[in-house]
Amino acid sequence: MGPVPPPPAPADTAAADxxxxxxxxxxxxxxxxxxIIPSADPHNSEAPPRAFARRAFLSGFxxxxxxAVVTATGAWMWTDGRYFLQATRELSPSWTLMRVGxxxxxTIAAHVGAVVPPGGAVGIDPLVQSIEGAQELVEALAxxxxxxxxxxxxxxxxxxxxxxxxxxxxxxxxxxxxAVWAADRPPLPTGPARVHPLRHAGAGVAEKLSRVRAAMAxxxxxxxxxxxxxxxxxxxxxxxxxxxxxxxxxxxxxxxxTPTVLAYAVVTTNTAVLYVSADKVGDAVAAAxxxxxxxxRPYEAVLEDVSAAAAxxxxxxxxxxxxxxxxxxxxxxxxxxxxxxPNEARVVLKPTPISLFKAVKNEKELEGMRAAxxxxxxxxxxxxxxxxxxxxxGTETVTELSAMAKVESFRAAQEGFLFPSFETISGVxxxxxxxxxxxxxxxxxxxxxxxxxxxxxxxxxxxxxxxxVTRTCHFGSPTRHERACFTRVLxxxxxxxxxxFPSGTTGQMxxxxxxxxxxxxxxxxxxxxxxxxxxxxNVHEGPQAISWRPGAGKAALLAGMIVxxxxxxxxxxxxxxxxxxxxxxxxVEVDTKHRFGEGPxxxxxxxxxxxxxxxxxxxxxxxxxxxxxxxAYHGRVRAEVGPALAPDDRVAHEWLRVNTEPLVPTA
Numbered sequence: 001m002g003p004v005p006p007p008p009a010p011a012d013t014a015a016a017d018x019x020x021x022x023x024x025x026x027x028x029x030x031x032x033x034x035x036i037i038p039s040a041d042p043h044n045s046e047a048p049p050r051a052f053a054r055r056a057f058l059s060g061f062x063x064x065x066x067x068a069v070v071t072a073t074g075a076w077m078w079t080d081g082r083y084f085l086q087a088t089r090e091l092s093p094s095w096t097l098m099r100v101g102x103x104x105x106x107t108i109a110a111h112v113g114a115v116v117p118p119g120g121a122v123g124i125d126p127l128v129q130s131i132e133g134a135q136e137l138v139e140a141l142a143x144x145x146x147x148x149x150x151x152x153x154x155x156x157x158x159x160x161x162x163x164x165x166x167x168x169x170x171x172x173x174x175x176x177x178x179a180v181w182a183a184d185r186p187p188l189p190t191g192p193a194r195v196h197p198l199r200h201a202g203a204g205v206a207e208k209l210s211r212v213r214a215a216m217a218x219x220x221x222x223x224x225x226x227x228x229x230x231x232x233x234x235x236x237x238x239x240x241x242x243x244x245x246x247x248x249x250x251x252x253x254x255x256x257x258t259p260t261v262l263a264y265a266v267v268t269t270n271t272a273v274l275y276v277s278a279d280k281v282g283d284a285v286a287a288a289x290x291x292x293x294x295x296x297r298p299y300e301a302v303l304e305d306v307s308a309a310a311a312x313x314x315x316x317x318x319x320x321x322x323x324x325x326x327x328x329x330x331x332x333x334x335x336x337x338x339x340x341x342p343n344e345a346r347v348v349l350k351p352t353p354i355s356l357f358k359a360v361k362n363e364k365e366l367e368g369m370r371a372a373x374x375x376x377x378x379x380x381x382x383x384x385x386x387x388x389x390x391x392x393x394g395t396e397t398v399t400e401l402s403a404m405a406k407v408e409s410f411r412a413a414q415e416g417f418l419f420p421s422f423e424t425i426s427g428v429x430x431x432x433x434x435x436x437x438x439x440x441x442x443x444x445x446x447x448x449x450x451x452x453x454x455x456x457x458x459x460x461x462x463x464x465x466x467x468x469v470t471r472t473c474h475f476g477s478p479t480r481h482e483r484a485c486f487t488r489v490l491x492x493x494x495x496x497x498x499x500x501f502p503s504g505t506t507g508q509m510x511x512x513x514x515x516x517x518x519x520x521x522x523x524x525x526x527x528x529x530x531x532x533x534x535x536x537x538n539v540h541e542g543p544q545a546i547s548w549r550p551g552a553g554k555a556a557l558l559a560g561m562i563v564x565x566x567x568x569x570x571x572x573x574x575x576x577x578x579x580x581x582x583x584x585x586x587x588v589e590v591d592t593k594h595r596f597g598e599g600p601x602x603x604x605x606x607x608x609x610x611x612x613x614x615x616x617x618x619x620x621x622x623x624x625x626x627x628x629x630x631x632a633y634h635g636r637v638r639a640e641v642g643p644a645l646a647p648d649d650r651v652a653h654e655w656l657r658v659n660t661e662p663l664v665p666t667a
Contacts, residue, residue, distance in 0.1 A: 013092040016060045019180055020094055023058060024072055026176035033120035034112055035176055036137070037068040042127045043241045043264075044322040046540055047256050047422075050186040052128065054177040057185075061090045063436060067108055068095075071115055078108055081526025082435040085572060089434075101526070101549075108133075109140035118145070119165030126171040126325035131318065131349065134169065134325045141167040171325065189254040193261045193280045195288045196249045200464045200536060202364030205249050205272075205292035208357070212236060212247070212267050215353035216317065233348055234314040237306060237331070238265040240322045242538045246358040248274055248294060250285065251536065257422045258538055259461055264302045271295065275302040306330040310343040319352040355543050358534065360560040365535035366586065369562060369607060372416065372465025372536075373584065377609040377637070378644035379410040380458070380469060384610070385655030386410075391450055391475045398448045400426040400439035403456065411460045413646075421459035421466050421539040428452050432472070432578025433570040435527055450476030453577035459539055468539050468564060470582035473613045485569050486579050486616040491517035492567040493581045494629045496529065496546070497606065500590050503599025507546035507563070508553035514546075514567040523569055528552065530563040533584055559602060561587040583608035609637045611659035619663050627663050634660035 027035055037055045041048035047064050056062045059075070063083035069076045078098040079087055087097050099105050106114070116122055122141065124134060145166045178185065198204060219233040238244050241260035245251055252261035263276035272294045281289075281296055289296060297305065303326060309316055310333035318331060333343035361369065383406060390396050398406075404424045411417050427437040428446045432455035439446070448454050454475070459468035472486060492514035499513050507530060512519075514529045528547030531540045543555035546563055557563070566582035585604035592601045611634060619627065638660040645652045 013094075016092040017094050019058055020070070020075060020092075022180045023070060023176055026179045027070065027123070028072065030123065030172060030174075030176060031121060032123035032170060032172070032176075033116050034069060034071045035123040035172070036108070036112070036129065036133075037070070037177060038128060038130075038133070039064065039066055040128050040130070041262075042324050042326070043239050043244075043262070044130055044324075045241055045255050045258075045260075046538070047258065049189050049254055049256070049262070051188050054128075054175065054181070057181055058177050059091060059095060061087050061095075062438070063087060063090075069108060069112060069115075074115060076111065078105075084526065085434045086436060086438075107136070107140075109136040112137060113140040113144035113167065116141070116167050118167065120167050121170045122167065123170050123172045123176070124325065125175040126329060128175075129325045131320040131323055131325055131328045134328075135320070138169055141169065171329075188277075189262065190277075190279060191253040191261075192282055193250045193252045193263075193276065193285050195285055196245070196251045196536065197463075198249070198364075200364060200368045201249045202362035205247065205289070205294060208247050208249075209267060209272055209293070211357055212354060213269055216267070216269065219317065219348060233317045234268055235306070235309045235331075236267045236317040236352070237302075237323060237327055238267065238352065238354060239319065239324065239327065240352075240355075242534055242541060243322075243352065243354040243358060244274070245537060246534075247354060248289065249292075250274075250289075252280065253419070257420055257461065259418060259536060260538070263299065266302065266305065273297050273305070275299050275305075303327065303330045307333065310346075313343065313346060315346045315348060316343075317348045317350070317352070319355075320349045321351065351543070355541075356555070358537070359532055359541065359544055359555075360558050361535050361562065362560070366560065368462075368464030369466070369535050369584075369586070372460075372462040373467055373607040373609065374640055374644050375414040375416070375462070376411065376460050376465075376467040376469070377641045379414050379460070380407065380471070380610050381637075381641055381656055382645060382649060382652040383407040383410045384471065384473065385649075385652040387448065387473075388475055388655060389651050391448065400428055400431065400444045400446045400448065403448055404439060404458075407456065407458055411458075414460070414462070416463040418461040418463065421461045421468055425455065425457035425470075427455045427578055430573060430576035433572045433576045434578070435568075435570060437578075448475075450474075453478065453482060453579070455578045455580060457580060457582065461536070461539075463536065465536055466534055466539055467608070468533060468582065468584055469608045469610055470566060470568075470580040471610060471613065472579045472581065472616070474616055478616055480618075482577060482579075483616050483618045484621070485523070485571070486613070487618045487621045488517040488521065488523065489567050489569050489579050489581055490612065490617060490630075491622065491626060493565055493583070494626050496565050496567070497583070497585065497604050498625075498629060500592065500601055500603045501557075502597060502601055503558075504556050505602070506553045506556050507544060508548065508550070510557075511546050511548050511552065514565070518567070518569060525568045525570060527566075527568070529567055530565055533562040533564060535562070557587050557602060559587050559589050559600070562607070563587065563604075565604065581612065606633065606636070609641050611637055611656065614659060614661075614663065617663065622663075631662045634662075 041052035066079040075095045080100045216233045244265045245260045251259040254262045266273045307330040316331040404426045429452035455472045457470035496514040530546030532544040534541045545552040568580035570578045584607040588605045589600045590603040
């Protein structure tokens with residue numbers, strides 16, 4: 001089953017504003033002064049199933065990252081630089097865009113504290129609000145009340161006066177968006193789960209459970225799971241869908257473009273339970289899980305069972321960034337109307353070890369990723385060859401939309417292809433400057449021509465791997481400015497690819513390698529330089545990333561991780577264009593002349609093998625080492641991808657030969 005597309009953008013401003021007005025009526029009826037609407041589902045998925053796409057439904061903004069805050073008189077949307085231009089196109093004038101990462105843009109928590117009056121109530125849906133996000137809100141509201149108390153008569157230490165009205169965070173019993181969406185809200189996905197073969201997973205479920213239990217033991221887990229105290233971690237709740245999929249060696253199609261299943265997992269020192277809808281589990285899946293010691297329980301039973309663990313005074317491990325407030329309440333022993341949390345002191349809030357286990361691929365996972373990338377690179381090379389030939393012949397009009405369909409058809413012909421790993425970005429000219437542009441949502445008929453730049457960012461989910469690649473092309477005569485911008489992006493891409501760094505280096509430390517050639521002339525881009533990628537799982541995964549954002553400094557890069565290398569430049573407006581060069585790379589150990597410190601030095605090896613547009617390169621701007629890198633890369637492309645092309649596709653074979661020739665000095 002293929003991915004389910006996200007809900008469309010609103011047909012017009014009036015329809016979007018009507019939804020907002022209806023939502024405010026339900027907000028007032030619930031006695032709430034503000035409501036927070038994140039993008040996430042109960043598992044903090046980046047692209048949730050359609051049934052959970054509440055923020056997109058209410059606002060019309062369909063980007064994958066964004067959080068909305070609505071009051072009786074205001075509506076605000078927080079999103080990052082990837083979506084600034086898209087958000088301005090999709091949001092009605094009733095919404096205010098809050099540009100994350102731009103100076104003077106307040107955090108959500110700070111803004112909510114500012115716009116909610118004393119004694120006001122801020123509503124959240126505890127099933128989709130993360131623990132971490134809720135804690136930030138509570139702290140911001142408390143800080144606001146303490147600041148007010150200091151002015152109006154607190155105790156001198158910031159404590160509010162006894163009669164001072166405090167702002168509070170309220171858990172909504174019913175999400176007000178659902179009340180507006182009720183008639184048209186899509187159902188939960190019903191696709192079946194499937195077993196991920198051991199030849200691709202590289203490790204069985206029992207082995208993975210042992211690793212998790214060992215991590216629990218390091219936190220002092222009780223060996224007998226008897227609940228008798230001792231301060232150990234007895235229970236680990238796994239919420240993220242890709243972490244559940246990795247742990248149980250299951251795959252599915254419940255999340256758009258991602259082979260995961262809606263499920264939770266709970267691991268104790270001697271049991272493991274998968275919480276999943278029974279209609280998703282066939283005989284093969286049930287037998288495979290049983291053989292690995294995994295019990296199956298209904299999806300809805302997870303909160304009840306976590307509450308039972310709390311009642312038995314178990315220590316429960318939750319990842320605060322990915323676990324919902326509803327699960328936290330259950331782990332604390334909270335029930336409806338309770339004023340205390342008897343088990344709260346026994347809840348361990350820290351990142352799950354599964355995130356790092358999953359990020360460092362074993363040899364079988366790496367073998368699958370390498371093989372999938374050769375096939376995928378052959379598919380994209382065949383598409384680019386077809387596109388160049390078609391445009392040169394002038395016998396067929398190719399649009400952004402038809403190009404998307406064509407590249408998917410080339411991938412579909414490859415062994416093991418399941419569906420795209422994300423919605424293809426196919427942008428001509430200024431559309432390419434919209435970082436996550438969607439021709440589908442815009443119902444674009446914009447033609448790909450020989451007169452403008454063309455950016456295509458696409459990828460595939462295969463049974464043995466996940467791909468993500470961007471190429472920027474010009475099929476005519478690009479301007480010198482376009483070529484100079486492309487060359488600087490290429491220089492940044494090469495600089496990061498050639499980087500050698502010691503163990504312990506984080507992606508935040510490497511991000512500037514890719515930006516320096518752009519910075520030298522006052523250019524830059526508003527997205528991270530690289531994200532982690534799963535092995536037959538999420539196209540975006542953590543904890544590793546290459547970015548200027550603080551989060552990228554929390555996890556060191558390790559051999560066996562997969563990350564993207566994707567610097568870019570985006571010139572908006574008339575005559576604008578987008579440039580991005582993206583390869584996926586494997587983090588590998590590198591032999592160095594010297595060995596400072598205890599750990600090995602690391603570097604990158606390309607997984608993506610697709611020719612770069614040589615016509616966009618100003619060779620005189622490149623150093624001898626950069627030219628050598630391009631020529632060596634193209635040599636690998638020709639040697640490894642050439643044999644994977646369809647034998648009878650003469651157009652593709654000739655295109656690959658021509659486009660992997662050594663660079664020559666620019667005329």
